[in-house]
Amino acid sequence: MPAALQAAEFLARPGVFLERNWHQYGDVFSLRIKGFGTGRHVVLADPAMIEQVFKGSPTDLRLGEVADKFLTPITGPSSLLVLDGDEHLAHRRLILPPFHGERMLAYAGIMAEATDRSIERWPLDEPFALRPRMADITMEVVMRTVFGVEQGHRYQELSAALLTLLGNTNVANVLSLAFPRLRRDFGPIRTWSNFQRDKARVDTLLNAEIARRRQSDLDDREDILSMLLLANRRDGAKLSDDELHDELITMLLAGHETTASALAWTFDLLLHHPEVLATLQDSLRRGDDSYLEATVQEALRLRPVVATSQRILHAPMAVGDHELPSGITILAGIWLVHRRPDIYPDPLAFRPERFLNKRPGTYTWIPFGGGVRRCIGANFAPMEMKVVLRQVLTQVNLTAASPKLERPVNRVVLLAPRHGTMAIRRR
Ligand code: HEM
Numbered sequence: 246m247p248a249a250l251q252a253a254e255f256l257a258r259p260g261v262f263l264e265r266n267w268h269q270y271g272d273v274f275s276l277r278i279k280g281f282g283t284g285r286h287v288v289l290a291d292p293a294m295i296e297q298v299f300k301g302s303p304t305d306l307r308l309g310e311v312a313d314k315f316l317t318p319i320t321g322p323s324s325l326l327v328l329d330g331d332e333h334l335a336h337r338r339l340i341l342p343p344f345h346g347e348r349m350l351a352y353a354g355i356m357a358e359a360t361d362r363s364i365e366r367w368p369l370d371e372p373f374a375l376r377p378r379m380a381d382i383t384m385e386v387v388m389r390t391v392f393g394v395e396q397g398h399r400y401q402e403l404s405a406a407l408l409t410l411l412g413n414t415n416v417a418n419v420l421s422l423a424f425p426r427l428r429r430d431f432g433p434i435r436t437w438s439n440f441q442r443d444k445a446r447v448d449t450l451l452n453a454e455i456a457r458r459r460q461s462d463l464d465d466r467e468d469i470l471s472m473l474l475l476a477n478r479r480d481g482a483k484l485s486d487d488e489l490h491d492e493l494i495t496m497l498l499a500g501h502e503t504t505a506s507a508l509a510w511t512f513d514l515l516l517h518h519p520e521v522l523a524t525l526q527d528s529l530r531r532g533d534d535s536y537l538e539a540t541v542q543e544a545l546r547l548r549p550v551v552a553t554s555q556r557i558l559h560a561p562m563a564v565g566d567h568e569l570p571s572g573i574t575i576l577a578g579i580w581l582v583h584r585r586p587d588i589y590p591d592p593l594a595f596r597p598e599r600f601l602n603k604r605p606g607t608y609t610w611i612p613f614g615g616g617v618r619r620c621i622g623a624n625f626a627p628m629e630m631k632v633v634l635r636q637v638l639t640q641v642n643l644t645a646a647s648p649k650l651e652r653p654v655n656r657v658v659l660l661a662p663r664h665g666t667m668a669i670r671r672r
Contacts, residue, residue, distance in 0.1 A: 248277040248284075255281070259552040260580050260653055260660065263288065267581050273567055280424060282311050282574030283557055287567075290581035292588070292608040294564045298556060298575055299608070299616030306556035308618045309333060311574065318428070319410070319444070320498065321491035325621070334617065335478055340492060343472040344625050351467050352390045356629050359385035360636035367670050372646035374665030376509035379633070383504045384408070386629055391496045393468025394454060403450045407497060410443040451490050469496070496622075503550050504626045506659050507612075508633055509666040510548035511541065514595045515638075516645035516668060521597060526638055534631070539597035541630045542605050545612040547595055550659045552580040554614035579611050642671040 246254075254262045255278055266274050272291040277284060289295050298306060309329035317327050325336050359382045367378060384404055385396075394400050430437050455470070463471045470493060473484055484492070515522045521540070528536040553576035562569045569575065584592045588609050589599065613620035620626070637643070646669050651662030 248279050251276055252278040252281065256655055258653075259655060263552065263578055263580055264584070267578070273565065275573075276576075282555055282576075283572055284574075285572065286574045286576050287569055288553070288576045288578050288581070289564065290578040290585070291565065292582055292585075292606070295577045295582065295611065295615070296608040297562075297564055298577055299614070299619075301556075301562065301616070302560075303333070303617050304330060305560040305562065306558060306575070308554075308556055310557045311555045316498075318440070320494045321487065323488040323491040324495040325492060326495050326499065336484075336488070336492065337617070337621070339473060339476045339478065339484065340469075341621055342476075343469045344621050348467055349624065349628060352386075352625070353628065353632050355389050356382075356386050356632040357636050359389070360633045361640075364637065364641060367641070369670050369672065372667045372669050375512050375668050376505060376662060376665035379508040379512075380502060380505035382633060383501045383508070383629065386504075387497050387500050389468070391469045391500070392454065392493060393458065393466060393470050399450075399454070403447075403454065406443070406446045406450055407494075410440075410447050411498065411501075447494070448490065451493060452486060455486050455489050455493075499620070500622050500626065502656065502659055502661075504622070504629055506550045506656070506661040507545060507548070507626065508630055509662050510550070510651075511544035511630060511634065512637075512643070512668065513645075513651045513662055513666045514544055514547065515540070516643060516666075517648075517650050518595050521595060522638075525597075525634075529635055529639055535601060536597060537631050537634060538627075539600040540634070541627050542600040542610065543595060543597040544630075545627070546583045546589065546599075546605075546610060547593070548653070548660070549579045549583055549612040550661070551612070551614070552660055553578055554611065554618070556618075577611065577614070579614070582609060582611060585609075643668045644671060645669075 251262075255276070266276070266288065267290050272289065273294070274288050276286040276288060278286060289298065307329040309327045312324075313327040316324065320327060323336070325333065325340060328336060362385070363378050363382045367373060384407075388394050388400060388404055389396075392403070394403060428437055455474075458470055458474060461471075463475050466472075470489065473489060473492065477483060515525065525536055525540055528534075555577075556575045558569055558571055558573050558575055560571050583589065586592050588606075608615065613623035613626075646667035647664075651664060651666055653660040654663045655661075
């Protein structure tokens with residue numbers, strides 16, 4: 246298929262496109278997609294090969310370069326997503342600890358409050374889209390747990406500016422981010438200057454927040470920004486204001502829409518599988534969280550919001566029986582591994598029992614990628630999903646607004662439900 250057609254289909258319907266090629270060519274196949282990674286790609290659907298890639302040398306297998314092209318104008322150059330090599334590892338060592346341990350339990354309270362605040366505004370007896378409501382919740386969670394900004398005037402100002410910046414990721418902007426030559430205005434089409442204006446507004450507000458936080462008593466605070474202000478690199482240095490700024494935008498960008506889409510997918514699956522929903526509600530009434538945990542794992546398997554995890558290869562690499570050349574982009578097929586019938590019998594069925602009292606495999610369940618680039622929110626996001634699901638399912642009676650399951654659409658780089666998971670809240 247010509248490269249332009251491959252690109253169009255891959256961008257519009259990545260799941261369908263990847264599956265068709267997988268059925269035709271098997272667990273290793275190549276693609277040509279201009280403007281995406283290095284333009285030449287090899288897709289892997291075999292967990293053993295993906296393990297090799299995730300465990301491979303971070304110098305030879307780079308993710309930062311893939312993201313750098315289109316993310317740096319939004320995040321800045323010091324984002325975990327766009328860094329590679331030693332600098333990436335140095336940032337990761339500082340950013341990972343706040344996402345683990347006891348503190349996470351304190352965040353559960355914030356997650357429950359944000360959910361209750363959102364539920365209060367849901368309409369009764371009329372269809373409404375759950376995905377944007379989930380995005381309100383995940384925005385509040387990032388604003389309070391990561392940025393440490395509580396509801397009020399500053400919260401409103403900063404969240405509105407961030408939503409304007411991220412909401413402007415329309416086709417024109419995404420293209421101009423991917424192709425630097427398009428980073429300008431075209432006569433009356435002023436998308437690039439509008440983007441710059443929105444970005445400057447976010448920068449001013451975020452820098453003011455960082456400066457204000459530096460003046461406060463950091464030891465008493467539990468938010469991630471405060472912890473990052475206290476953290477030292479191995480050489481004793483701290484993150485600069487610019488680096489903190491870039492990491493804050495990164496965590497919002499990586500943690501907000503992803504978790505909202507994952508939640509919308511989970512509700513879509515639950516509302517269309519009444520027997521699973523009933524089992525889950527029953528287990529929640531009994532105070533048993535194991536089925537809730539399994540439901541989240543199964544939803545992330547069947548509807549992973551990121552279809553592939555990417556690495557640019559900088560040295561030839563033998564993967565299985567294949568010699569992969571330097572210069573290609575490897576796509577670890579998250580979507581495909583999760584649909585392997587040898588690992589998940591009847592793979593299209595939504596069946597949380599698969600994970601009941603059974604830990605998902607490190608290389609067979611990969612919604613958060615793997616290795617030194619594994620998602621830093623890989624504990625935080627499932628916890629948030631569990632809190633939101635519990636709050637909603639124990640307080641609200643929801644039904645699906647349509648008998649059909651949602652189809653995935655590509656929202657920039659995430660797979661989201663086409664109609665946003667339409668539901669009806671019943672009395
Ligand atoms: C259900 C929700 C989420 C999903 C499905 C998801 C998925 C992913 C995936 C697939 C990657 C790339 C991993 C790789 O290539 O190996 C990633 C990276 C990342 N994620 Fe998440 N993510 C989610 C939530 C979050 C949250 C809540 C945060 C933070 C608040 C976050 C922050 C990041 C960051 C900073 C990276 C880059 C890590 C690095 O390059 O070292 N994500 N995520």
